[in-house]
Amino acid sequence: MARRAEEAGWKLADHPRLGKGKVVGVVVLDGWGEAPPDPFNCIHVADTPTLDALKKGSPERWRLIKAHGTAVGLPTDDDMGNSEVGHNALGAGQIYAQGAKLVDMALASGKIYEGEGFKYIQKSFETGTLHLIGLLSDGGVHSRIDQLQQLLLKGASEHGAKRIRVHILTDGRDVLDGSSVTFLETLENDLAKLQEMGVDARIASGGGRMYVTMDRYENDWQVVKRGWDAQVLGEAPHKFQNALEAVKKLREGPKANDQYLPPFVIVDESGKPVGPILDGDAVVTFNFRADRMVMLAKALECENFDKFDRVRFPKIRYAGMLQYDGELKLPSHYLVAPPEIERTSGEYLANNGIHTYACSETVKFGHVTFFWNGNRSGYFNPNLEKYEEIPSDTGIPFNIQPKMKAREVAEKARDAILSNKFDQVRVNIANGDMVGHTGDLEATIIGCKAADEAVKIILDAVEQVGGIFVVTADHGNAEDMVKRDKSGKPIRDRNGNVQPLTSHTLNPVPIAIGGPGLASGARFREDLQDAGLANVAATVMNLHGFEAPNHYEPTLIEVSAAPYLKS
Numbered sequence: 001m002a003r004r005a006e007e008a009g010w011k012l013a014d015h016p017r018l019g020k021g022k023v024v025g026v027v028v029l030d031g032w033g034e035a036p037p038d039p040f041n042c043i044h045v046a047d048t049p050t051l052d053a054l055k056k057g058s059p060e061r062w063r064l065i066k067a068h069g070t071a072v073g074l075p076t077d078d079d080m081g082n083s084e085v086g087h088n089a090l091g092a093g094q095i096y097a098q099g100a101k102l103v104d105m106a107l108a109s110g111k112i113y114e115g116e117g118f119k120y121i122q123k124s125f126e127t128g129t130l131h132l133i134g135l136l137s138d139g140g141v142h143s144r145i146d147q148l149q150q151l152l153l154k155g156a157s158e159h160g161a162k163r164i165r166v167h168i169l170t171d172g173r174d175v176l177d178g179s180s181v182t183f184l185e186t187l188e189n190d191l192a193k194l195q196e197m198g199v200d201a202r203i204a205s206g207g208g209r210m211y212v213t214m215d216r217y218e219n220d221w222q223v224v225k226r227g228w229d230a231q232v233l234g235e236a237p238h239k240f241q242n243a244l245e246a247v248k249k250l251r252e253g254p255k256a257n258d259q260y261l262p263p264f265v266i267v268d269e270s271g272k273p274v275g276p277i278l279d280g281d282a283v284v285t286f287n288f289r290a291d292r293m294v295m296l297a298k299a300l301e302c303e304n305f306d307k308f309d310r311v312r313f314p315k316i317r318y319a320g321m322l323q324y325d326g327e328l329k330l331p332s333h334y335l336v337a338p339p340e341i342e343r344t345s346g347e348y349l350a351n352n353g354i355h356t357y358a359c360s361e362t363v364k365f366g367h368v369t370f371f372w373n374g375n376r377s378g379y380f381n382p383n384l385e386k387y388e389e390i391p392s393d394t395g396i397p398f399n400i401q402p403k404m405k406a407r408e409v410a411e412k413a414r415d416a417i418l419s420n421k422f423d424q425v426r427v428n429i430a431n432g433d434m435v436g437h438t439g440d441l442e443a444t445i446i447g448c449k450a451a452d453e454a455v456k457i458i459l460d461a462v463e464q465v466g467g468i469f470v471v472t473a474d475h476g477n478a479e480d481m482v483k484r485d486k487s488g489k490p491i492r493d494r495n496g497n498v499q500p501l502t503s504h505t506l507n508p509v510p511i512a513i514g515g516p517g518l519a520s521g522a523r524f525r526e527d528l529q530d531a532g533l534a535n536v537a538a539t540v541m542n543l544h545g546f547e548a549p550n551h552y553e554p555t556l557i558e559v560s561a562a563p564y565l566k567s
């Protein structure tokens, strides 16, 4: 093994001051940023003694790091962080231009229309319909409406599409609830312009992203089926002649919101759906992010498919905005090549004999495995790695069960740490993020407390075996749950009500290191004020007793011969 690693350039140098053989517990708190104390900061309001103690510990072992914008490969510093880019950066130790940026570049240069993917779907433009399916918002996490507009207006119609049908998924998760109406108006406006130009362009179906289509990690295939029925078969419980009317009306339903709108189809005067997907059509899923599109990609592309009854499997030309799964090569056609994230810390550590255990519940399982490993789902070395998934609750919003599976995940991690079989035990604790996205403050406070308790279970196990811990997060969410004005004050309506912020934030996230196995002279450096998530991989490698490769973002820690002094 050592020889092979050396030959392929995978061998890591020994760290001059940090030894090997200590278990390193790596905890990623999903959606856990740092913000000033405030009634809408659910992390502050919640009882979180474990995380509080880490923060109060000392600046040598607790600090903040950037988790948004260019620090994680997003187009601008106005882009909030998200799990995909966050875990990519944490695991890869390098900053890659991410999907949003790659699509922007391909559109700006026009290269998107010269690529194999576009040329492939273009073959259907003469006689078939072009269907565009995806998340309609400017959230920039899974998709962006301006990319749809450019692809639609400039691209497809200028390149010969004569009949276009858009299948929308309303957001309210990466953007404010209720904003679906404005995005829809923008889209209708664009479609009207296309119609004036002689293109038969319409919305064909819709539904809320969390209830229709955008499930992930195979948590609930019924979500994808609901979308399939509306988009492909033209069948849904709600039928409207106009999409704006559909969304406005369906939002009136009890507990209805953008994320969970029921599926609807648009029909003509005779009640016939205006845009089912038929043989000979082209389909583009315009989300650039993989996790919540790859299930639909499977349904659209795989001959053998048993997840639900598709009823009809149309012969289409299908392309993803990006390729969503590089190993399965799915979809096989795509408009923009995904980032090639290489030489991740997981692969290095596997090549240097490190045994790794990774665990999360279903809704975040791929985050701590697939995203962490540079969008790769398998093991690097099955003899050294074990990935375990705890099934998430299905069919309910997470504010109903805000504790989620935090305790179960922590207990698995505890057992893995105590087993002495693993060098690294890595988990994602989902509550801050998943409950934060519901906009329900009370539930989020409960979720944050549950996450803190989970961290305690893991830190206690680390303590017991004389190990080391790293506790950090992938981006903010639960620390700010209200829409604010420019000065930071919550915006209130006439009745004094605030609008919950369901999305992620631009805030930095904490990172804490410690544990009895951590060398007494190890401390955070002071010269890396601008450090971000990509600096964590080198740090973790150090804690395993290795130097990080030169092309990695620098480690956050330094080790002096003498113990550091608490300030």
Ligand SMILES: O=C(O)[C@H](O)COP(=O)(O)O
Pocket: 030, 031, 081, 082, 083, 084, 141, 142, 173, 174, 292, 433, 437
């Ligand atoms: O997919 C989601 O749930 C949100 O759009 C983003 O959340 P995540 O980046 O934390 O997964």
Ligand SMILES: [Mn+2]
Pocket: 030, 031, 082, 083, 084, 086, 433, 474, 475
């Ligand atoms: Mn996340």
Ligand SMILES: [Mn+2]
Pocket: 031, 083, 433, 434, 437, 477, 504
């Ligand atoms: Mn999230």
